[in-house]
Amino acid sequence: MRQHWDPFADLGRLREEMTRAFSDVFGHSSVEPAQRAWTPPVDVWETPGEFYFAVALPGANPESIDVHVEGETLTIRGERKAEERHYHRQEIATGPFYRSFTLGVPVDNAKVEATYRNGILEVKVPKAEAAKPRKVQVQVA
16 A cells, blocks of 8 residues: 655644744744644555544544545545634644545445544555455366
């Protein structure tokens, strides 16, 4: 499986880390929480028949999450809204998020499943029959 490289996501993560570092030193952030773009952490694993994704989206509204499969690419995007509070410290990311993965094999788009439970989005992407391993019986001549 090949992960789609998104240079803007890397820049976003760098900006997040620098903002967090300055916030730790100076006690506040110059970037409003609603303006921050973030990249949720994802666990990805594969079985002979499926790809699995577990995306950490604490506090996200499931209705704001879009899971899209086109060809061999899975895209997950959405937004986590900030609560209207007077924060002393805010470390849980808010704002829009985006992840995209190129799977490298044909998948069965009609059977993709997504479930949101306990702050984790779980996505199961079945491989197309042609992409699944197949045991070939050796014939005796």
